[in-house]
Amino acid sequence: MxxxxxxxxxxxxxxxxxxxxxxxxxxxxxxxxxxxxxxxxxxxxxxxxxxxxxxxxxxxxxxxxxxxxxxxxxxxxxxxxxxxxxxxxxxxxxxxxxxxxxxxxxxxxxxxxxxxxxxxxxxxxxxxxxxxxxxxxxxxxxxxxxxxxxxxxxxxxxxxxxxxxxxxxxxxxxxxxxxxxxxxxxxxxxxxxxxxxxxxxxCLNREEFVVVGWTDPKGSRPHIGSLLLGYYTDDGSLRYAGRVGAGLAVAELKRMSRRLAPLKATRMPLDIPPPRTSRFGSPLELSRVHWVKPQVVVEVSYLTWTEDNLLRHVSYEGEREDKPARLVKRQVPHP
Missing domain, CATH: 3.30.470.30 (DNA ligase/mRNA capping enzyme)
Incomplete structure (x- = not known):
């Protein structure tokens, strides 16, 4: 203070x-x-x-x-x-x-x-x-x-x-x-x-989410495959929102890998497990997931939410150090 x-x-x-x-x-x-x-x-x-x-x-x-x-x-x-x-x-x-x-x-x-x-x-x-x-x-x-x-x-x-x-x-x-x-x-x-x-x-769909884990990279991509995202509900439960891999440059992949490594957790922090499949995107292989304590907040842009409440066409914008993870909730427009 x-x-x-x-x-x-x-x-x-x-x-x-x-x-x-x-x-x-x-x-x-x-x-x-x-x-x-x-x-x-x-x-x-x-x-x-x-x-x-x-x-x-x-x-x-x-x-x-x-x-x-x-x-x-x-x-x-x-x-x-x-x-x-x-x-x-x-x-x-x-x-x-x-x-x-x-x-x-x-x-x-x-x-x-x-x-x-x-x-x-x-x-x-x-x-x-x-x-x-x-x-x-x-x-x-x-x-x-x-x-x-x-x-x-x-x-x-x-x-x-x-x-x-x-x-x-x-x-x-x-x-x-x-x-x-x-x-x-x-x-x-x-x-x-x-x-x-x-x-x-x-005008643009931009929102903050909590990082709940990351996946192993594939092919020539280094450090991290994608970041798994979540948000808190009004009753305090942590829900899965999807993942983001686009928009992460190599330098940011390296920095985020170092940022998340000390936060690795043995148990999934989500209150409800993420779906294994979705109508959009590839299946989530839980064997490739590394869970973390929900402390890091990032901002992403996205096209829309799917019917099964997952983000679609997501792109990474950056880490937000000014907002505590517990305050990150899904924003629903009021009429």
Whole structure:
């Protein structure tokens, strides 16, 4: 957890909160309409809070871990903002040349130590210059946040939005091959947890799963054949979701092999054994499976779910270190 803030350098005295539980988004099948909602692009990165208290600047994960040491360039960029104290909610991303954020590119930047080009997209303001703003309506919080970014600051950006016309905004986002959109009630205070006042609509099927095992490789493929995936249900049971082999480069196969080796388990962690056969894909040979303790979370893209609740046409995107395995559940869209 973050250390207690040093307020000696803050002339206003009142420090930002040490950490705020983030407001979450609920998956819906289509974006809402009407003037009570504003709409933003859904970024593909790490949800991150930026806490500024004078010279004490920190980046905190969605569970409150201090990751400031990993992103020194972003810390330096936040130092250039014209504030004494602030607490920003946003997303840390890697951006492709076409302007689209990419989680796989973010992971590659972290693995290779190239974090200087990452961008922090700020989309909410919870504290500013000694004053909490969490109880203000969202549209007013964003107005104050936009004023903080009146002067362009490389490495940190304000997240633009539109009010109303959610379906058309979402249509344009999908046409640009973006991950999706996020819609938020303009009149509501910041409410940690999932309250349904922030909702997301997907263009691409991207989701997090827990690695429950891996299979032996075949042919010339090294280290790992495929990763076996699972998710937790509301009653706490761990269910099988399918497997992924596509999208794993040789370097990532080697890294993931080393990552999973210490987690090998003698017993299957799933509460219900995986099916031996499926209408799609080759049969799962349990003799080739190595089970692991369910601790590693990965993000994958996929075409659809089959009728027997297995992922189809799955591709690996990267490991997610910012989300505990126990919080990984299957996302079912709300109407």
């Amino acid at each position: 973050p250390r207690k803030a040093d307020t000696r350098r803050n002339p206003q005295g009142k420090a930002p909160p040490s950490w705020v539980k983030p407001q979450l988004t609920r998956l819906v099948d289509q974006p809402p309409e009407g003037p009570n909602w504003l709409h933003e692009i859904k970024f593909d990165g790490y949800r991150m809070h930026a806490r500024i208290d004078g010279d004490d600047i920190r980046l905190l994960t969605r569970t409150g871990l201090d990751w400031s040491h990993r992103y020194r360039a972003t810390i330096s960029a936040l130092r250039d903002l014209p504030v004494k104290t602030a607490y920003l909610d946003g997303e840390l991303c890697a951006v492709r040349p076409d302007g689209v954020t990419s989680f796989s590119r973010l992971q590659a930047a972290m693995d290779e130590g190239r974090t200087g080009d990452l961008v922090f997209y700020a989309f909410d303001l919870l504290f500013l210059n000694g004053e909490s703003t969490t109880q203000l309506p969202l549209v007013e919080r964003k107005t104050r946040l936009q004023a903080v970014f009146a002067k362009p600051t490389p490495g940190v950006h304000f997240t633009e939005h539109i009010v109303g016309d959610g379906p058309r905004f979402h249509e344009h986002a999908c046409r640009m091959a973006l991950e999706g959109t996020v819609s938020k009630r303009v009149d509501r205070a910041y409410a940690p947890g999932d309250r349904g006042i922030w909702v997301k609509s997907k």
